Amino acid sequence: MTASKNYELESVEMRQVYANTLMEMAKENPQVIGLEADLMSAISTNKIIKEIPNQLINTGIMEANMMGVAAGLSLTGRIPFVHTFGQFATRRAFDQLFISGAYAKTNIKILGSDSGVTAEHNGGTHMAFEDLGLVRLIPNCHVYEVSDSTMLRYLLLKVEKEHGIHYIRTIRKNAVKLYPENEVFEAGKGKVLREGEDVTIIASGIMVAESLEAADILQQQGIKAAVIDMFTIKPIDKDLIVKYAQKTKAIVTAENHNVIGGLGSAVAEVLSEHCPTPMKRIGVKEQFGQVGKLEYLKEFYQLTAKDITSAVEEVVRTKKD
Numbered sequence: 624m625t626a627s628k629n630y631e632l633e634s635v636e637m638r639q640v641y642a643n644t645l646m647e648m649a650k651e652n653p654q655v656i657g658l659e660a661d662l663m664s665a666i667s668t669n670k671i672i673k674e675i676p677n678q679l680i681n682t683g684i685m686e687a688n689m690m691g692v693a694a695g696l697s698l699t700g701r702i703p704f705v706h707t708f709g710q711f712a713t714r715r716a717f718d719q720l721f722i723s724g725a726y727a728k729t730n731i732k733i734l735g736s737d738s739g740v741t742a743e744h745n746g747g748t749h750m751a752f753e754d755l756g757l758v759r760l761i762p763n764c765h766v767y768e769v770s771d772s773t774m775l776r777y778l779l780l781k782v783e784k785e786h787g788i789h790y791i792r793t794i795r796k797n798a799v800k801l802y803p804e805n806e807v808f809e810a811g812k813g814k815v816l817r818e819g820e821d822v823t824i825i826a827s828g829i830m831v832a833e834s835l836e837a838a839d840i841l842q843q844q845g846i847k848a849a850v851i852d853m854f855t856i857k858p859i860d861k862d863l864i865v866k867y868a869q870k871t872k873a874i875v876t877a878e879n880h881n882v883i884g885g886l887g888s889a890v891a892e893v894l895s896e897h898c899p900t901p902m903k904r905i906g907v908k909e910q911f912g913q914v915g916k917l918e919y920l921k922e923f924y925q926l927t928a929k930d931i932t933s934a935v936e937e938v939v940r941t942k943k944d
Contacts, residue, residue, distance in 0.1 A: 632798070637775055637794055637796065640775050642670060644779045650674070656679070656703050658689050658705045659682065659706055659707070660683065661681060661683050662706065686712065687719045689705060693731045698727075703731050705732065712735040733791065735791070736795045737751075738794055738828060738829075743916060747912035747914070767792065768827040770798065770832075772798060774808055781808070799829075813851045815850075819848040822875060825877070826852060827852065827877075851863065856885065856886055859890070864897075865893065876890050876891075882904040887904035903938045905925065905926065905934055
């Protein structure tokens with residue numbers, strides 16, 4: 624991932640954070656089991672298998688079967704952490720996740736990596752723009768999209784202790800550093816990263832850094848934008864959304880996902896029921912994925928700070944009208 628101009632990339636990749644945290648949990652708790660669908664090198668768990676040989680299983684390229692194995696392990700008291708690319712964890716294995724996982728009230732932690740355009744050269748078949756929408760539909764499922772390594776580590780350790788289905792959406796490589804190592808992340812509680820009175824930008828994942836850069840641009844135009852990292856997609860922070868809708872009277876959402884079903888939909892649902900507010904959604908619109916480098920893909924799908932800035936300018940004009 625290329626950093627926004629005012630924000631630095633972390634030295635550690637997100638996949639290394641996942642592998643190291645999984646190893647740490649497994650060493651401390653023999654019930655923790657990592658499951659992979661032939662993507663161990665992609666997520667760096669191949670580097671830890673010698674450390675936890677009996678707690679890391681490669682099921683092969685059989686994601687639906689892997690989800691069933693995870694459900695079975697859960698029923699024996701194990702704590703399965705399932706990793707594969709986001710589209711395979713959701714689109715391909717949705718029935719198994721829904722029935723064998725959630726319906727059966729099992730305890731499965733899922734890491735969906737290579738989210739959205741960060742799949743880059745893996746192309747359209749591997750570029751999930753719908754995974755958040757799918758897992759949001761599952762009753763009692765917790766859904767997160769992480770924005771940096773501090774958050775990823777915290778949430779992995781957090782969900783180990785919590786029963787149920789937890790889906791964590793992430794990129795695999797370097798993220799922009801946003802949080803100190805001691806930051807706390809609560810389910811249902813978004814993070815206000817910047818205050819503003821004219822508009823609120825609610826973002827997740829890689830779009831948080833783009834939103835902060837957009838806020839810098841807007842500041843030069845005399846528009847003060849608040850920026851919220853809504854990493855907790857479900858449960859979503861209704862109170863925070865309503866508070867800032869009432870404060871700024873204009874909302875823009877930004878996500879590396881289809882505008883249908885993900886963050887934008889979740890925020891619109893809250894506003895429509897509790898505080899109708901002028902709103903624009905930045906995200907993928909009626910398009911499939913494709914092969915390309917990240918910067919090209921962000922431009923193509925209009926997922927840049929410039930696109931957020933334009934949406935803000937439009938919604939602020941609507942507010943004044």
